Amino acid sequence: MINRTKFFDFIIIFLILLVSSCASLDVKPIGNQGNFIKEPDEERIWKRCTEEQEIIARSGWIYNDANLNAYLNGLVVKMLPEDVKAMSSTVKIFVIKNPNINACMYPNGVMYVHTGLLANINDEAQLVSILGHELTHFINRHTLKQFRNQINKSAFFATVSMVATSASGLTTHPTDFSSLGMYSLVSSVSGYSREQEREADKGGFEALLRGGYSLPESVKVIEIFEEDYKDDKNKIRVPYAFLDHPTNQARIKYLKKLCKLYEAEANDKSRLVGEEVYSKNTWDLLLDNANLDIRASRFNSANRAIEKYSKLSPQNAKAYYYLGEIFSNSNEKDDQTKAIENYKKSIELNKDFPFSHRDLGIIYYKNKLSDEARSEFEKYLTLVPDAEDKKYIVTYLDELKKRKGDKE
Amino acid sequence: MLKKMYAFLIIAFFLVGCAAAPIRKNSRFDSYFQNGEKTVSVVPVSIKFYKLTAGGVPEQMDEWDIQSDALFKTAIMEKLDSSRKIKIKILDEDTLNSDLKTFLDEQTGLYRAVSQSIIAHTYMEGNIFPLKLKNFDYTLGPQLNRINDFIPCDTILFISGTTTYWTGGRVFLGVCGALLGAATGIVVLPGDVPDWVSAALVDSKTGDIIWFRYMGAPNCQIGDLRDKKTVSKTVNYLFREVINND
Amino acid sequence: MKIKLLFILSLALLVCGCAPWQIVQNSRQWRYLGFEATLPAGWMKLNSSPDILFLSKDGELLQSIRIFRYEINKKNALPITKKIVTDNMLPQEISELIVNEMSLNQNKQKLKILENIPIDISGENGFKLEYVFNTPDNLKIKSVLYGFKKDKFIYLIQYQATEQFYFDKDVVVFDDFIKSFKVLR
Numbered sequence: 114m115i116n117r118t119k120f121f122d123f124i125i126i127f128l129i130l131l132v133s134s135c136a137s138l139d140v141k142p143i144g145n146q147g148n149f150i151k152e153p154d155e156e157r158i159w160k161r162c163t164e165e166q167e168i169i170a171r172s173g174w175i176y177n178d179a180n181l182n183a184y185l186n187g188l189v190v191k192m193l194p195e196d197v198k199a200m201s202s203t204v205k206i207f208v209i210k211n212p213n214i215n216a217c218m219y220p221n222g223v224m225y226v227h228t229g230l231l232a233n234i235n236d237e238a239q240l241v242s243i244l245g246h247e248l249t250h251f252i253n254r255h256t257l258k259q260f261r262n263q264i265n266k267s268a269f270f271a272t273v274s275m276v277a278t279s280a281s282g283l284t285t286h287p288t289d290f291s292s293l294g295m296y297s298l299v300s301s302v303s304g305y306s307r308e309q310e311r312e313a314d315k316g317g318f319e320a321l322l323r324g325g326y327s328l329p330e331s332v333k334v335i336e337i338f339e340e341d342y343k344d345d346k347n348k349i350r351v352p353y354a355f356l357d358h359p360t361n362q363a364r365i366k367y368l369k370k371l372c373k374l375y376e377a378e379a380n381d382k383s384r385l386v387g388e389e390v391y392s393k394n395t396w397d398l399l400l401d402n403a404n405l406d407i408r409a410s411r412f413n414s415a416n417r418a419i420e421k422y423s424k425l426s427p428q429n430a431k432a433y434y435y436l437g438e439i440f441s442n443s444n445e446k447d448d449q450t451k452a453i454e455n456y457k458k459s460i461e462l463n464k465d466f467p468f469s470h471r472d473l474g475i476i477y478y479k480n481k482l483s484d485e486a487r488s489e490f491e492k493y494l495t496l497v498p499d500a501e502d503k504k505y506i507v508t509y510l511d512e513l514k515k516r517k518g519d520k521e
Numbered sequence: 522m523l524k525k526m527y528a529f530l531i532i533a534f535f536l537v538g539c540a541a542a543p544i545r546k547n548s549r550f551d552s553y554f555q556n557g558e559k560t561v562s563v564v565p566v567s568i569k570f571y572k573l574t575a576g577g578v579p580e581q582m583d584e585w586d587i588q589s590d591a592l593f594k595t596a597i598m599e600k601l602d603s604s605r606k607i608k609i610k611i612l613d614e615d616t617l618n619s620d621l622k623t624f625l626d627e628q629t630g631l632y633r634a635v636s637q638s639i640i641a642h643t644y645m646e647g648n649i650f651p652l653k654l655k656n657f658d659y660t661l662g663p664q665l666n667r668i669n670d671f672i673p674c675d676t677i678l679f680i681s682g683t684t685t686y687w688t689g690g691r692v693f694l695g696v697c698g699a700l701l702g703a704a705t706g707i708v709v710l711p712g713d714v715p716d717w718v719s720a721a722l723v724d725s726k727t728g729d730i731i732w733f734r735y736m737g738a739p740n741c742q743i744g745d746l747r748d749k750k751t752v753s754k755t756v757n758y759l760f761r762e763v764i765n766n767d
Numbered sequence: 768m769k770i771k772l773l774f775i776l777s778l779a780l781l782v783c784g785c786a787p788w789q790i791v792q793n794s795r796q797w798r799y800l801g802f803e804a805t806l807p808a809g810w811m812k813l814n815s816s817p818d819i820l821f822l823s824k825d826g827e828l829l830q831s832i833r834i835f836r837y838e839i840n841k842k843n844a845l846p847i848t849k850k851i852v853t854d855n856m857l858p859q860e861i862s863e864l865i866v867n868e869m870s871l872n873q874n875k876q877k878l879k880i881l882e883n884i885p886i887d888i889s890g891e892n893g894f895k896l897e898y899v900f901n902t903p904d905n906l907k908i909k910s911v912l913y914g915f916k917k918d919k920f921i922y923l924i925q926y927q928a929t930e931q932f933y934f935d936k937d938v939v940v941f942d943d944f945i946k947s948f949k950v951l952r
Contacts, residue, residue: 157582168903172876408867410848444853479855504884505859508892630906631931638826642811647786650811653825662932728932 137261142253144196155220155257162221169207169225176208176228176398184394185226188237189244192320197252204251206244208398212405212414214341218247220256229411231395232402232418233337237387238321238330245320249313255305262306314364318371327386328379332368335361344413392425403435412439430463434472441472449476467496471506483513544762545643545657545733549724553731554606561722562610562674563597566590567629567681568718568746582686589746593680596749596756612672621671628668631661632679636719640735661728668725677725680759682718682736684743716743720759734759788813791822798951800836801917802889805947807832807940830928830937832944836920847871852921858885861914861921862894875900888924889950891915899930909934911941917950924948 143149151159169175185206193201203222212229219225224247234240250256305313318331339361372379399422406415416439419432426432437455440448453476459469474489490506490513500506553559570585594611602609614622639659642650653659668677717737721730736743736759744751788811797806799820806812806822810832813821820834821827839852845868852861862883869875882897893915901907907930914923926941928934 168876168905171901172873173878174876408848409871410850442850444851475857475860479857502859502883505857508885626905627907627931630902630904631929633904634828634906634929635826638828642826648788650788650824650826651790652809659825660932662936664931 140254140258143200144194144252149200152257154260155254158257158260159221162219162223166219166221166223169209174209174211176210176401178208178397181208181231181394181398182206185244188241189224189248192241192244192248192324194252194323204248210401210405212402212409212411214338216243216247218250220251220254222251224248224251228398228402228405229414232399232406232421233341233414234334235337235388235391235421236330237391238326238385239334239337240387240391241320241324241326242317242331242334244317246313246317248320249316250305250309252316253309253312255309255313259305259309310364311367314367315371318368322375322378325385327381327384328372328375330386332365332372335364335368339365341414396422396425400431400435404438407435407438407442410442412443415439428462430459430466430469433459433462434466434469437469437472441476449480452476465496467493467500470496471500471502474506474509478509478513481516483516487513542644542735542737545639545654545659545730545735547657547729547731549729550731558606558608559675560608560610560673561601561676561678562612562668562672562725563594563678563680564612564625564629565614566593567633567679568593569683570746571683571685573685585747589752592746592749592752593756596753597678597760599753600756601760610672610674617671624667628661628665629679629681632721632723633681635659635661635730636679636681636721636733636735639730639733640717640719640737644735657730657733659730659733661723661730663726663728665723665728666726674725676731677723678720679723680718680720682716682743684716684718684746686745718743718746718755718759732762734762786814800834800922802834802922802948802950804834804944804949807944810940824937824940825933828929830926830933832924832926832941834922834924836922839916839919839921854916856916858892858894858915859883861916862896865896865912865914866898869898869900874903876903877901886913888913888915888945889948891917891950907931911938913945 140152185208189204189206190201193204200222204224205222206224206226208231209225209227211227212232213227214230214233216224216226216230224244226243230243231240234243314331318328320326321328321331342361378384399418403415403418403422406412406418415435419435419439423429423432433455437452437459440452440455453473456469456473456476459466460473470489471493474486474493477483477486477489487510490510494500494503494506497503547553566586566589568586568589570582570589572582598609598611601607612625614625617625639653641648643654643657665677668674717735719733719735721734722732723730736755744755746752746755791806791808791810791812794805794808796803797820800818804820807824810822810824813819813823813827815821818836820832822832823830837852839854842851845851845864848864848868848871850864850868852864856864866880866883870878878898878900880896880898882895884895886893886895893913896912896914897910898912899907899909908927909930910925910927912923912925914921916922924945926938926944928937
C-alpha cells in the first residue's frame with residue numbers, strides 16, 4: 114500500500130525541480146554586442162515574424178501613403194541610438210488601416226502603427242515618444258525574453274495545476290493549444306511584463322530627450338490613450354492571466370516622475386513639439402480614419418478627428434458629410450435632425466458632393482418625405498451615373514413613384 | 522498496485538504502430554497505372570512541426586519542416602521511383618517565379634482543405650458522408666492543370682500534416698500523470714493534440730484525387746518524422762498499395 | 768486545429784448517440800422558422816442548433832449552404848462593430864453593416880465585394896451580397912449571401928465555397944435552393 118501523503122510530497126518536489134529547466138532570460142540588448150547574432154529560438158521567432166508579415170502585406174490592411182511612410186521611416190532612423198544605427202535597415206514602419214489606438218513592434222524590427230493612433234495624437238514629439246517606446250521592445254529583445262518566460266511560467270502552472278487537480282479528484286486536461294501562432298499566443302495571453310513596459314516607457318522618454326523634443330508630450334500621449342479608453346465602449350479585454358500590466362495612470366505617474374528628474378529640460382519651452390510638421394504629414398489620414406471610426410462605431414473618436422481636420426480646413430464638404438454619418442449611425446434621439454443639418458451643410462459647401470445627396474435622400478425616404486427623397490436620389494445618380502449602389506437607388510425611386518401613384 | 526502503474530505507463534506511453542487506416546481511391550485508381558509509366562511531381566511537403574513544452578506552449582520548428590521535407594523526398598525517390606509504374610520528379614521551388622509560387626501555395630492550401638474534408642468525412646465515425654465514401658470523387662479541380670506549364674507531369678503527389686513533439690518536461694509530466702493516476706485512481710494528462718499526415722496522388726489534368734491515405738488519430742501515432750528510418754517506414758506504410766501495385 | 772475539433776465532436780456525439788450529420792435522401796421540403804425550402808438530394812444536413820440550417824456535400828471547408836437568423840434590436844448583434852440591426856433599417860443599410868463587420872474581421876483577408884444589389888426573396892425586400900476573401904491559410908473563398916427582414920428577425924441565406932472549383936460546381940444547386948425558398952404566411 115503506498116503512503117499517499119509521502120508519495121504526493123515526493124512527486125511535487127520532484128516535478129518542480131525537474132520541470133523548472135528554465136530557458137535563460139539573460140539576454141543582452143541589440144547594440145551591446147558588436148555584430149548582432151540571433152539565438153536559435155530567436156532565429157525561429159524572426160522567421161515566424163516574416164511569415165506573419167507576408168500575410169499582413171497581402172491582406173489589404175496596409176494604408177498606402179508614400180509621403181506618410183517616408184516621414185515615419187525617416188524619423189525612426191534618425192531616432193535610433195548610436196549603438197543600434199547599424200540595424201537601421203532592419204527597422205521598418207508600416208501603417209495599418211485600423212481605427213483602434215495601437216502600435217506593435219515585431220522582434221525582427223518591423224513596426225505596425227494603426228491609423229487610429231496617428232489620427233489621435235497631435236504632434237511629432239508624441240509620435241517620437243511612441244516610436245521610442247516600441248523601438249525599446251525591439252532593442253532590448255523583450256519578445257524573446259517574454260517567450261522564454263512564458264514557457265517557464267506555463268510549465269510551472271501546468272505542474273501545479275496537474276497536481277492540484279489530482280488532489281481534488283477531478284479529471285482534466287489542464288492545458289491545450291490556444292493558438293498555433295507564436296505571436297498570437299504570447300501577445301494575447303501575456304503582453305509584455307510591467308518591467309518591460311516601464312523600460313519601454315523610459316526608452317520613449319529618452320528618445321525625446323536625445324532628439325531635443327518636449328518632454329511633457331510623453332505624458333500627454335498616455336492621457337490621450339486614457340481618454341480613448343474611457344470613451345470607447347468596444348474595448349478588447351486582454352486576459353492577463355499570468356502577468357500584471359501597468360495601467361495608464363501608473364504610466365502617467367512614472368513619466369511625470371521622469372519629467373521631474375529632468376526638470377530643466379521638461380520646463381524648456383524651446384524644445385521641439387512639431388505640431389505643424391506632424392499635421393502636414395498626417396493630414397489626409399484624419400478623414401480616412403474618421404471613416405473607419407464610424408464603421409467601427411467609434412463615434413467620439415471620429416468626431417475628434419473631424420474637429421481637428423476642420424480647424425485647418427473649416428469649410429470642407431467631406432468633413433460635414435462624415436459628421437452627418439456619425440449622427441445617422443448613432444441612433445440617439447434627435448440625431449436624425451442633426452444628420453440632416455450636416456448633410457445639408459455639406460451640400461451647401463459643395464453641391465456636387467454625391468454621398469451627402471444620397472444619404473439625405475435615404476433619411477427622407479425612410480420618413481416618407483417622397484418629393485425631397487426623389488430630388489436627392491436623382492441628383493445623386495446625375496452626379497454618379499455608374500454608382501455601385503445604383504440598383505438600390507433605382508428601387509427607391511420606383512417605390513417613390515408607386516407611392517405617388519397610390520396617392521393619386 | 523505496481524501492476525496498475527505499469528498498465529498506465531504502457532497504455533499512455535507505449536502505443537506504437539497503426540491500426541490499418543484504409544486508403545481512399547477514385548474509381549480510376551485500379552487502371553490508372555496500367556497504361557504505361559506515370560510521371561509524378563512531388564510538390565514541397567507541407568508538414569507543420571510543433572514542439573510542445575510542459576506548459577503546452579507550441580513552437581513551430583521550421584528547421585524540422587525543412588529536414589523532414591528532404592527526408593520524405595529521398596524516401597519517395599528510393600521507394601516510388603524504383604517502381605516500374607512511376608517516374609518521380611521533385612519540384613524545386615527555387616526555380617519558380619513569385620506568380621507560380623503563389624499558384625503552388627494556393628494549390629497546397631486547397632489540398633489541405635480537401636484532405637481535412639476527406640479525413641473528417643470518410644474516416645471519422647459519426648461524421649461520415651456515405652456518398653463521398655462510396656463514390657470517392659474529391660478533386661482540386663482542372664485549374665490544377667496550370668502546373669503542367671512549369672513541370673509537365675501526369676500526377677502530382679501532395680503530402681501534408683501536422684505533428685507535435687513533447688519536450689522532456691512534458692513527457693515527464695505525462696509519466697507523473699500516469700503515476701498519480703495509479704496512486705489516486707484519477708487520470709490527469711498534460712493535454713494532447715492529434716497528429717496527422719495525409720498523402721494523395723492527384724491527376725494533374727483533372728485535379729481528381731486518384732488515391733489518398735491518412736495516418737493519425739484515432740488509429741495511429743505518427744513517429745518522429747525527423748528521423749530517416751521513421752520517414753522511410755512512413756513512406757512504406759503510406760504508399761504500400763502503390764508500391765505493391767507493381 | 769479543425770481536425771482536432773471534428774475529432775472531439777465525433778467522439779462526443781458518438782457517446783451521446785447522436786449522429787451530427789444526416790443525408791438528405793430525396794429532395795424534400797423542409798419547414799422551419801417560418802419558411803420552407805427544397806433540400807438538395809444527396810447533401811448532408813448538420814443536426815445542430817434549431818436556429819441554423821447547415822448543408823454540405825463535400826465537407827464544410829469546401830462548400831456549404833446555410834440559413835441562420837439574428838434578432839433585430841438585440842444588443843450587440845454584431846460581434847466586432849457591436850452595431851445593432853434596427854427595425855427601420857433598409858436592406859441596403861443592413862448589407863453595408865455586414866460588409867463593415869466583415870472588413871474588420873482579420874480572418875477575412877483581401878475582402879472584395881463583387882456585388883451588392885437589392886433582390887426580392889419570396890416577396891420580401893432583401894439584398895444579395897457576393898464577395899471573395901482569403902483565409903489566413905491563403906485559401907480563396909467565395910460567398911453569396913441573401914438577406915431580408917421579417918418580423919423580429921434578419922434571415923440570412925448563404926452559399927460559401929472555395930473559389931477554385933467548388934463554388935462553380937454547386938452554385939446551380941444553391942440557385943435552385945433559393946428559388947424554392949418561401950416565406951410562409
